[in-house]
Amino acid sequence: MRAEIISVGTELLLGQIVDTNAAFLSRELAALGIDLYHRTTVGDNPERLRQAVEDALSRAELVITIGGLGPTTDDLTKEVVAQVLGLELVLDQPSLARMEAYFRQLGRKMTENNYKQAFIPAGGQALPNLHGTAPGVAVRWKERLVVCLPGPSHELEPMFRDYVRPLLQTGQNGVIFSRVLKISGRGESAVAEEIADLLAAQTNPTIAPLASPGEVKLRLTARAASTAAAEELITGMEARIRERLGLAVFGVDDETLEEVVVRLLAGRRETLAVAESCTGGLLAGQLTEVPGASAVFERGVVTYSNRSKVELLGVPEEVINTYGAVSAEVARSMAAGIREQAGTDWGIGITGIAGPGGGTAEKPVGLVYVGLEGPAVSLVKKLNFPGSRQIVRRRTVQTALDLLRLELLTKHR
Amino acid sequence: MRAEIISVGTELLLGQIVDTNAAFLSRELAALGIDLYHRTTVGDNPERLRQAVEDALSRAELVITIGGLGPTTDDLTKEVVAQVLGLELVLDQPSLARMEAYFRQLGRKMTENNYKQAFIPAGGQALPNLHGTAPGVAVRWKERLVVCLPGPSHELEPMFRDYVRPLLQTGQNGVIFSRVLKISGRGESAVAEEIADLLAAQTNPTIAPLASPGEVKLRLTARAASTAAAEELITGMEARIRERLGLAVFGVDDETLEEVVVRLLAGRRETLAVAESCTGGLLAGQLTEVPGASAVFERGVVTYSNRSKVELLGVPEEVINTYGAVSAEVARSMAAGIREQAGTDWGIGITGIAGPGGGTAEKPVGLVYVGLEGPAVSLVKKLNFPGSRQIVRRRTVQTALDLLRLELLTKHR
Numbered sequence: 001m002r003a004e005i006i007s008v009g010t011e012l013l014l015g016q017i018v019d020t021n022a023a024f025l026s027r028e029l030a031a032l033g034i035d036l037y038h039r040t041t042v043g044d045n046p047e048r049l050r051q052a053v054e055d056a057l058s059r060a061e062l063v064i065t066i067g068g069l070g071p072t073t074d075d076l077t078k079e080v081v082a083q084v085l086g087l088e089l090v091l092d093q094p095s096l097a098r099m100e101a102y103f104r105q106l107g108r109k110m111t112e113n114n115y116k117q118a119f120i121p122a123g124g125q126a127l128p129n130l131h132g133t134a135p136g137v138a139v140r141w142k143e144r145l146v147v148c149l150p151g152p153s154h155e156l157e158p159m160f161r162d163y164v165r166p167l168l169q170t171g172q173n174g175v176i177f178s179r180v181l182k183i184s185g186r187g188e189s190a191v192a193e194e195i196a197d198l199l200a201a202q203t204n205p206t207i208a209p210l211a212s213p214g215e216v217k218l219r220l221t222a223r224a225a226s227t228a229a230a231e232e233l234i235t236g237m238e239a240r241i242r243e244r245l246g247l248a249v250f251g252v253d254d255e256t257l258e259e260v261v262v263r264l265l266a267g268r269r270e271t272l273a274v275a276e277s278c279t280g281g282l283l284a285g286q287l288t289e290v291p292g293a294s295a296v297f298e299r300g301v302v303t304y305s306n307r308s309k310v311e312l313l314g315v316p317e318e319v320i321n322t323y324g325a326v327s328a329e330v331a332r333s334m335a336a337g338i339r340e341q342a343g344t345d346w347g348i349g350i351t352g353i354a355g356p357g358g359g360t361a362e363k364p365v366g367l368v369y370v371g372l373e374g375p376a377v378s379l380v381k382k383l384n385f386p387g388s389r390q391i392v393r394r395r396t397v398q399t400a401l402d403l404l405r406l407e408l409l410t411k412h413r
Numbered sequence: 414m415r416a417e418i419i420s421v422g423t424e425l426l427l428g429q430i431v432d433t434n435a436a437f438l439s440r441e442l443a444a445l446g447i448d449l450y451h452r453t454t455v456g457d458n459p460e461r462l463r464q465a466v467e468d469a470l471s472r473a474e475l476v477i478t479i480g481g482l483g484p485t486t487d488d489l490t491k492e493v494v495a496q497v498l499g500l501e502l503v504l505d506q507p508s509l510a511r512m513e514a515y516f517r518q519l520g521r522k523m524t525e526n527n528y529k530q531a532f533i534p535a536g537g538q539a540l541p542n543l544h545g546t547a548p549g550v551a552v553r554w555k556e557r558l559v560v561c562l563p564g565p566s567h568e569l570e571p572m573f574r575d576y577v578r579p580l581l582q583t584g585q586n587g588v589i590f591s592r593v594l595k596i597s598g599r600g601e602s603a604v605a606e607e608i609a610d611l612l613a614a615q616t617n618p619t620i621a622p623l624a625s626p627g628e629v630k631l632r633l634t635a636r637a638a639s640t641a642a643a644e645e646l647i648t649g650m651e652a653r654i655r656e657r658l659g660l661a662v663f664g665v666d667d668e669t670l671e672e673v674v675v676r677l678l679a680g681r682r683e684t685l686a687v688a689e690s691c692t693g694g695l696l697a698g699q700l701t702e703v704p705g706a707s708a709v710f711e712r713g714v715v716t717y718s719n720r721s722k723v724e725l726l727g728v729p730e731e732v733i734n735t736y737g738a739v740s741a742e743v744a745r746s747m748a749a750g751i752r753e754q755a756g757t758d759w760g761i762g763i764t765g766i767a768g769p770g771g772g773t774a775e776k777p778v779g780l781v782y783v784g785l786e787g788p789a790v791s792l793v794k795k796l797n798f799p800g801s802r803q804i805v806r807r808r809t810v811q812t813a814l815d816l817l818r819l820e821l822l823t824k825h826r
Contacts, residue, residue: 013449015439016621018431022454026428036426037461039454041435048450178427189484189524189546196526199486208424208457209485211545213567219424274715280701281694284715288693291769291802299721302687302697302713304706308755312712312725342721356704366518386518387544389704391567 001168003034003062006052008077009151010043021066021149021156028160033174033223034062044074053084053146061144062168067151069134071113077148078120078137085141087121095126095135102133127163131155138167177230178221181241182251184214184402191216194244198237205230205237213391214398215250215257247409250402257401258286258293264408265296265346270375272404273342274300275313275334277325278352278368283397298342303334313337313349326351328369328380335371336378347373348400354389366392370400377407414447414581416475419465421490422564423456434479434562434569441573445581446589446636447475457487466497466559474557475581480564482547484526490561491533491550498554500534508539508548515546540576544568551580590643591634594654595664597627597815604629607657611650618650627811628663628670660822663815670814671699671706677821678709678759683788685817686755687713688726688747690738691765691781696810711755716747726750726762739764741782741793748784749791759787761813767802779805783813790820 007022022039029036038059042048049068056063068077082089096118103110117134120126127136127147132155137148147164149156183191188211192199195218199207205222220237224230242249251260265272274283274297284300287293301312306325309315315333323329331349339347352368359365368383381403385392420435435452442449451472455461462481469476481490495502509531516523530547533539540549540560545568550561560577562569582588596604601622605612608631612620618635633650637643655662664673678685687696687710697713700706714725719738722728728746736742744762752760765781772778781796794816798805 012436013439013452014443014621015436015441016623018433018436020431023425023428023431026426028428030427037456037458038465039426041452043450045450052451176427178429180429187519187521187524187546189527190521192485192526193524206423208487209483210424210430211483211565213565219427219429221427276694278701279698280706280710281689281697281713281715282701284694285692285698288695288715288717289803289806293693294717297693298718299725300694300715300717301725302694302701302715304701304713305711308712311754312714341724384518384520386515388571390702391544393702 001034001062002060003029003036003064004056004060005036005039006049006056006063006065007039007041008044008049008065008068009041010045010074012041013043021151021153024153024157025064025066025160028165030176030178030221032165032168033176034168044068044076046076046080049076049080050084053081057084057144057146062147063144064147064149064164066149066156069117069136069148069150071111071117071133081137081139081146081148082121085121085139085146087123087139087141089119090122092118092120092126092135095120095128098128098135099133127159129155130158130162136163138164174223174225175227175230176221176223177227177234178219179234179238180253181218181220181238181249182255182257183216183218183245183248184250184257184398184405186216186245186248187211188216191218191245195241198240198244205233207237207241214395247406250405256290257398257405259290261401261405261408262287262290262293262296264405266292268408270345271296271298271342272346272348273298273338273344274348274350275338276300276302276350277304277309277334278354279350279393279396279400280304282393283348283350283400286397286401298344299338301338309334313341324363326353326363326367326369328371328382331369331371332373332378332380333371335373339373345375346404348404349373350396350400352383352392352396354392354396356389368392368396370396370403372400372403372407374407379403414475415473416442416447416449416477417469417473418449418452419462419469419476419478420452420454421457421462421478421481422454423458423487425454426456434564434566437566437570438477438479438573441578444589444591444632444634445578446634447581457481457489459489459493462489462493463497466494470497470557470559475560476557477560477562477577479562479569482530482549482561482563484524484530484546494550494552494559494561495534498534498552498559500536500552500554502532503535505531505533505539505548508533508541511541511548512546540572542568543571543575549576551577588638588640588643589634589636590640590647591632592647592651593666594631594633594651594662595668595670596629596631596658596661597663597670597811599629599658599661601629604631604658608654611653618646620650627808660819663818669703670811670818672703674814674818674821675700675703675706675709677818679705681821683758684709684711684755685759685761686711686751686757687761687763688751689713689715689763690717690722690747691767692763692806692809692813693717695806696761696763696813699810699814711757712751714751722747726754737776739766739776739780739782741784741795744782744784745786745791745793746784748786752786759785759817761785761817763809763813765796765805765809767805767809769802781805781809783809783816785813785816785820787820792816
C-alpha cells in the first residue's frame with residue numbers, strides 16, 4: 001500500500017513549529033510496511049489543501065491529513081476532504097456526546113463553535129479523541145482510505161495507535177525493520193568507499209549513509225514477512241559491514257559515543273577524570289549527560305588560563321614557556337596531572353586553538369592536542385580540524401572519547 | 414515572491430529524522446517576506462524528485478531543495494535539478510580546491526567519490542560550504558531561482574545566512590526587516606499575557622512568540638519601503654515591549670545569554686570561575702563557546718564526587734555530611750571556594766539532582782541550588798525543574814547565567 005501525508009497549517013509554513021507529527025506517522029507507516037513516497041505541507045488555505053488532497057488521491061491508496069480539525073474558522077480539513085470526495089458532512093452523535101461530557105468534566109460551558117467538530121463526512125468513521133475535543137475521521141472511498149487526524153501530538157499519537165493502526169494492520173502483509181550503525185573516526189565518503197560494493201548491490205536491506213559532526217551513520221532497512229525475518233536480514237548485512245569497518249562501528253541506533261565510553265569504563269570498574277582547555281567543559285558536559293556517569297566520572301577541570309593549568313594540574317611553568325600552552329607536552333602533562341590528582345584509572349588532557357582568533361602560522365586555528373594517560377598507556381594525539389569554533393570543539397570532544405574507547409577495547413584487558 | 418521547499422531523503426520518509434531544516438528555512442523566508450505556500454518531501458528517488466522539482470517550478474519563483482548533495486550514490490539532487498533545467502553539470506574549480514584543502518587539513522585522503530560534489534549546473538553559482546565538503550548551488554533559470562542546500566543543519570544554516578539570504582534580499586521590492594527579542598526567566602504564556610494587547614493589535618510590525626527551553630523569543634517583522642523605515646517601525650514596537658518586560662529582555666537576534674554575560678563582564682574588566690556538580694561542565698562549556706571568553710573566564714571545575722568537592726573547592730566535609738551534597742550550604746561553599754581559589758571577581762557553584770535516578774521525597778529529581786559569590790554579593794537560588802535530565806541541566810545553566818546577568822546589570826556599578 002502507498003501512503004501520503006498532508007500536514008495542514010500556516011504555522012508550519014511560517015516555521016513557528018517543527019512538524020514532528022509527520023515524522024511520527026512516517027515511522028509508524030514504515031513499521032507497518034506501508035510505503036510513504038510523498039509528504040506535503042500546505043497552509044490553512046482551502047484551495048491549496050483541495051489540490052494537495054486531489055494530488056495525493058491520484059498517487060496513493062492511503063491519505064492521512066494532519067491538523068485543521070479544530071473549532072476555529074481556519075480549521076477546514078474535514079470540509080475540504082468532504083468536498084473532494086463529494087460527501088456531505090453529517091452530525092456524529094457519539095462525538096457530540098463525548099465533547100459535551102468533556103466540557104462537563106472541565107466544568108466549562110461548550111461554546112457554539114465546538115459543534116462543527118462533531119460533523120464528519122457521510123459514511124465515515126469518527127475516531128474518538130480521548131485527549132481533546134476534535135474527533136478524527138476515517139473514510140473509505142474508491143479503494144482508498146482517507147484519515148484525518150488532529151494537529152496536537154498528544155491527541156494525534158494515541159488516536160493513531162488506538163484507532164488507525166488497527167485499521168491499517170488488517171490487510172497489510174510484511175513489516176519494515178531498521179537499524180542504525182554508528183561510525184566514528186571516518187568521513188562519510190571514506191565509509192562509502194569501504195562498503196562501495198555493498199552500497200551498489202543494496203536491495204533488501206537498503207543501506208543509507210548519513211553524516212553528522214564527528215560521526216557517520218549507516219541506516220539498514222529491511223522488509224520481510226515478520227519482524228524476526230527482517231531482523232535476520234539486517235543482522236546478516238550488519239555482520240558484513242562490521243567485517244569491513246571493524247572497531248570504527250562504535251554503536252547501534254541511538255547509542256552515543258559517551259554512553260559507550262561510560263558503559264565500557266563501568267564494565268571494567270575503572271574511573272576517569274578530564275582536564276580541558278579549548279573544549280572548556282564540553283567533554284565533561286557530554287560525559288555527564290549519561291545517567292549514572294557518576295560511577296566512572298570522578299572530576300573534571302576547565303583550565304582556561306595558564307595559571308590554572310599550573311595551579312590545578314601541576315603543569316610545570318617551564319613546559320608552558322618552552323613549548324607553549326598548545327603543545328603535545330602540555331596535553332600530556334594535563335592528562336597526567338588530572339589523573340594523579342583525582343586518583344583515577346584514566347586521565348584526558350585537551351589543549352588547542354578553537355578560534356576564531358589566536359591562530360598563528362605554526363599553530364593555526366583548529367590545532368588541538370589530546371593527551372590520554374591510563375594503565376600502561378601514555379599517548380598524545382595531534383589533531384587539525386577545519387571549520388568554526390563550534391565544530392572544532394565538538395569534533396575534539398568526539399575524537400577524545402573515541403581515543404579512550406579504542407584503548408578500552410583493544411588493550412589492557 | 415513565492416517559494417517552495419523540497420526536502421530530499423528517504424530517512425525523512427521513514428521518520429528516522431525530523432525535518433528541522435524545513436522549519437528553519439520557513440522561518441527565514443517568512444522573515445524576508447517571501448511567501449511559502451508548499452513544502453514537499455520526497456525520498457532519494459530521481460523520478461519522484463524530478464516530478465517534485467517540476468511541480469515546484471510551475472508554482473513558485475524560488476525553489477529550495479534540502480539534501481542529496483553528498484558524495485554517495487543516493488545523493489542525486491544536483492543531477493536531477495540539472496536535468497530538469499536542461500543544464501550540464503560542470504566542474505567548479507574553487508569548490509574542488511576548497512574540498513582538497515578541507516581533506517588536507519583533516520589529514521585525510523580525499524576519496525574518489527568526493528569529486529562529484531564539486532560539479533554544479535552550468536551557469537550556476539557554487540555556495541561555499543564552510544562546515545563540510547558539499548557546496549550548495551544557486552541557479553537562475555527563466556525568472557526563477559533554484560537553490561540546492563546540503564542536508565546537515567550545521568552546514569545548511571550558515572550557508573543560508575552567508576550566501577542565500579543576501580541573494581534573496583536583493584530583488585525583493587520593499588524590504589522586510591526583522592528583529593528577535595530574547596527573553597529569559599519567563600514562560601511563553603506569561604510573556605504573551607504581559608503583551609496581550611500588543612499581540613492583539615499587531616499589524617506592522619507583526620509579533621511572533623516562539624518558545625525554546627529556558628528562553629522565549631519575540632520575532633518582530635516589519636515591511637516598509639526602506640530598511641530605515643522598517644527598522645524605525647521595529648524600534649518603536651521594541652521600546653513598547655521593553656517597557657513591559659524590562660530586564661527580562663536579555664538580548665537581540667542571535668545574541669546568546671552567555672555572550673551577554675561575557676560582554677558584561679568584559680565591560681567591567683571582571684572575571685568568573687565556576688564549580689559544577691549536576692551540570693557537569695555544561696556551564697563552563699557554554700561560556701567558553703563565546704569567542705574571547707578567555708578574557709573573563711579563568712577556570713572551572715566539575716566536582717562530580719564529594720571527594721572532589723572537598724579537595725578542589727575546600728567544601729568542609731561536615732557541611733556535606735550535615736546538609737547533604739545537594740544543599741544551599743554546599744552550593745554557597747562551592748561558589749565561594751572556586752572564587753577564592755581562582756582569585757576571580759565572581760564565582761558560581763551548582764549542585765543538584767538531574768535524574769533520572771537519585772531523587773528522594775525531600776530532595777526530588779529537578780532540585781538544584783545555584784550559588785553566586787561576587788563583590789558584595791552572596792546568594793543561593795533554590796530551583797526545581799520538571800522534565801528530563803537534559804532539560805534540568807540545560808535550564809539550570811540558563812538560570813545560573815541569568816542570575817549573574819541580573820546582578821551585573823542591577824548592582825555594584
